Amino acid sequence: GVKAKIAPSMLSSDFANLASEAERMLSSGADWLHMDIMVDLHFVPNLTIGAPVIESLRKHTKGYLDCHLMVTNPIDYIDPLSKAGASGFTFHVEVAKDNWQELIQKIKSKGMHPGVALKPNTPVEEVYPLVEHEDPVELVLVMTVEPGFGGQKFMPEMMEKVRSLRNKYPTLDIEVDGGLGPATIDVAASAGANCIVAGSSVFGAAVPAQVISTLRNSVEA
Ligand code: DX5
Ligand code: ZN
Numbered sequence: 001g002v003k004a005k006i007a008p009s010m011l012s013s014d015f016a017n018l019a020s021e022a023e024r025m026l027s028s029g030a031d032w033l034h035m036d037i038m039v040d041l042h043f044v045p046n047l048t049i050g051a052p053v054i055e056s057l058r059k060h061t062k063g064y065l066d067c068h069l070m071v072t073n074p075i076d077y078i079d080p081l082s083k084a085g086a087s088g089f090t091f092h093v094e095v096a097k098d099n100w101q102e103l104i105q106k107i108k109s110k111g112m113h114p115g116v117a118l119k120p121n122t123p124v125e126e127v128y129p130l131v132e133h134e135d136p137v138e139l140v141l142v143m144t145v146e147p148g149f150g151g152q153k154f155m156p157e158m159m160e161k162v163r164s165l166r167n168k169y170p171t172l173d174i175e176v177d178g179g180l181g182p183a184t185i186d187v188a189a190s191a192g193a194n195c196i197v198a199g200s201s202v203f204g205a206a207v208p209a210q211v212i213s214t215l216r217n218s219v220e221a
Helices: 015-027 051-058 074-084 100-109 124-132 156-168 185-191 208-220
Strands: 005-008 032-037 064-069 088-092 113-118 139-143 173-177 195-198
Touching (some): 005 208, 015 051, 051 064, 088 100, 100 113, 100 124, 113 124, 139 195, 156 185, 185 208
Parallel strands (some): 005 032, 064 088
């Protein structure tokens, strides 16, 4: 199978202590740090972390910063986020209908890993061309809640998208985001997800390392 990447969502961390929260997650066994970039008050009605905060965090960690761009104009953020030290750059397909080829190429030219995300109401077929292109995305993020906020309920009906992607693309990184935790991981893992974003379940736990290892064991079982 494909290797598990467990990515705590820093949206659920204490923003006033972002550097120590990041280190706490990495020392608890996290592979990636999931960074929810909500900065335009347009794509989603929430305001979180942008390039200046990524730049500050990068001075304190060598961790893989898995950036999820919940913005309407992702192209505007490629330069700032690459300079800030982002590792992965995942844009939404709903706002990239006309320029996804340019987005992928620019993300790669800046040394970042391109990914594409889809909202719950977006059909999975919309991302197939991006995976099959000669210059493809490396990851598909299947949203399992409406984007914008942590702590929402996992939507199991999204697993049909994950199964379709896994059947077509045996080695693709397939990420799920929203409502993941010990109670929902088995459904997601058996559908074929290998990159697991988890915010409230990890940060709400007394021992985050236990939740992270439960998530990993389910994916790698
Ligand atoms: C929601 C974000 C998620 C969120 C997940 O828009 O994309 O990354 O932080 O949080 P939980 O795991 O609490 O659903
Ligand atoms: Zn996210």
